[in-house]
Amino acid sequence: MQQSILIRVTPENFSQWRTAHDECRVARLDYGMTDGPVYRDETDPNTVLVHLNVENMDKAMGWFKDERFKAGVQRAGKVSREFLFASKKE
Numbered sequence: 001m002q003q004s005i006l007i008r009v010t011p012e013n014f015s016q017w018r019t020a021h022d023e024c025r026v027a028r029l030d031y032g033m034t035d036g037p038v039y040r041d042e043t044d045p046n047t048v049l050v051h052l053n054v055e056n057m058d059k060a061m062g063w064f065k066d067e068r069f070k071a072g073v074q075r076a077g078k079v080s081r082e083f084l085f086a087s088k089k090e
Helices: 014-023 025-029 057-065 067-076
Strands: 002-011 033-040 048-054 079-088
Touching: 002 014, 002 057, 014 025, 014 067, 025 033, 025 067, 048 057, 057 067
Parallel strands: none
Antiparallel strands: 002 048, 002 079, 033 048
């Protein structure tokens, strides 16, 4: 089953957030998460939709408790996030 986490992210400073997000790419692999595309909103380029491909949703959720995620959140600055979880049965 294909699974994804979609996160609508609105950072106060896009460049700061993007740097912190990209710095966590390798750490996310430990949780079976690979980066999909990042879509920027046409009307508000500070708002993006982040698509993360997930091998196992339960394992992936551990990322959000990891100290590396928490440190990345601090480096990203002020950010609002909305999470969506999706799965597609083969």
